[in-house]
Amino acid sequence: MNKPKQTLVVAFTLFSLFFGAGNLILPPYLGVQAGANWHWVALGFALTAVVIPILGILAHAKLQGSMFDFAKKVSPLFSTIYCALLYGIAVFLAAPRTASVTHELAVAPFFNTATFITSCIYFGTVFLFVINRSRLLSLIGKYLTPLIVIILFIIIGLGVLRGSAEMVLTPVSTPFSLITLGVFEGYQTFDAIAGVVVGAVIVLSLKTYDVGNFQTKKQLISQAGFLAGFGLFVIYAGLIICGYLLQNRIPDNASRTEVLISLSQLTLGKIGATFLSVLVALACFTTAVGIITGASDYVSGLYRDSRKAYILTAIIASLIGVVVGSFKVGFIITIALPVLMFIYPITIVLILLHVLPQKFASALVFKAVVLITFLFSIPDFLKFIVPIGSLQGIINSIPLATQNLGWVLPALLVFLLLNFRNFTTKAISNQS
Known part of the structure; x- marks a missing residue:
């Protein structure tokens, strides 16, 4: 063929x-x-x-x-x-x-x-x-x-x-x-x-x-x-x-x-x-x-x-x-x-991290971003199981949580912070 x-x-x-x-x-x-x-x-x-x-x-x-x-x-x-x-x-x-x-x-x-x-x-x-x-x-x-x-x-x-x-x-x-x-x-x-x-x-x-x-x-x-x-x-x-x-x-x-x-x-x-x-x-x-x-x-x-x-x-x-x-x-x-x-x-986070260049997706980045994604997606999961009223305070305090996307900004923030940390660490190491 x-x-x-x-x-x-x-x-x-x-x-x-x-x-x-x-x-x-x-x-x-x-x-x-x-x-x-x-x-x-x-x-x-x-x-x-x-x-x-x-x-x-x-x-x-x-x-x-x-x-x-x-x-x-x-x-x-x-x-x-x-x-x-x-x-x-x-x-x-x-x-x-x-x-x-x-x-x-x-x-x-x-x-x-x-x-x-x-x-x-x-x-x-x-x-x-x-x-x-x-x-x-x-x-x-x-x-x-x-x-x-x-x-x-x-x-x-x-x-x-x-x-x-x-x-x-x-x-x-x-x-x-x-x-x-x-x-x-x-x-x-x-x-x-x-x-x-x-x-x-x-x-x-x-x-x-x-x-x-x-x-x-x-x-x-x-x-x-x-x-x-x-x-x-x-x-x-x-x-x-x-x-x-x-x-x-x-x-x-x-x-x-x-x-x-x-x-x-x-x-x-x-x-x-x-x-x-x-x-x-x-x-x-x-x-x-x-x-x-x-x-x-x-x-x-x-x-x-x-x-x-x-x-x-x-x-x-x-x-x-x-x-x-x-x-x-x-x-x-x-x-x-x-x-x-x-x-x-x-799953979405794992996919995105895999398609990025390896220098932006270290093992630490994988661990931290997946952990934060898991934690901030818990309210989205629970709202279908427990009464919404008991979760309303948490949902209102997380950006985009009312749209079932409360995990997006925290995961992105952790990703950016860790990569900024890696970049500055390498820059300092190169200067020394």
Whole structure:
């Protein structure tokens, strides 16, 4: 396979592994909520659903190691705990949600079957793909992703042509609040988590291909990451615009899934449900494959790349998917929110530190910034568990905490102070 073709296949694979349940149902809903100010929510959504995930891919291109290597600069113990949490969230929440969305949007409109039956068939098929991981890039990158992209462009194109850009007042009006709305919804895509999980999958998958040395792989993964990121942004922006243009024809107070269903029907007519079913099934399926493959790779690596450990992990993860995937999408999203508010900030910080030049990201910087991020994200996590009134004083005292971003400024301040300290120490040392 020549290099341009390799890059394109990997880019398609990355796009498909990222583009799952949340990536479909969230953008149109944001467009409906933001109205004429859709560009602000698109910016916020792009930050957490495009920029951060692709930076995660670039970090893996730089490391070309396992998930354990991704966090071990803080400490080996932290990395072990972090990997267990990350893969736990991915296997217990992210992957099952894809089955739940598939049932509600692709199966239930046509067949009166139980969600458990859908989950069994769904994860049985996912398992077959996972145990044939040597063909993962080819199957997903060459065949499944192009079909997903074609259907998406048809829906977006027709939505733009048939929509009317009427000014509609929305309850959220200021640019900053709209950006933070987009950022918060971007959390629900799980894509920052997917960035570090999928990045590890791609690195290991490329070992089965004749790609070349470390630098060649780095260049290939980086270029594919940028291409996938551009594709994701175009699709997200298109879906958000469609939500805005068609909002006056979508029922009031429609849920995220109801907005997507309405969008498909308004753009594709009677066959909209069929096209949407195919799109949802493919998009969710490829994401589930990526998640379970990543978890199986990680556990296998703990046991010297044991094939038995890989298959056993894939079986357990698929069985968990069958059980949790039988619940409704709304329930899974509700359960996921506090967990995401806890793990997402730490993941974002790790990604950003890895893509920076090493002179700005020493081991001390990693330790201190991650610790501060963890401490200042605790209120964001707790507000979904305990009564908000008991936390109001703390939240009001932390800048941006009311927007669920209380960790941002403290982490940035610690990062700048430590690097200033390192710079002045080196300057004094050079003078002496």
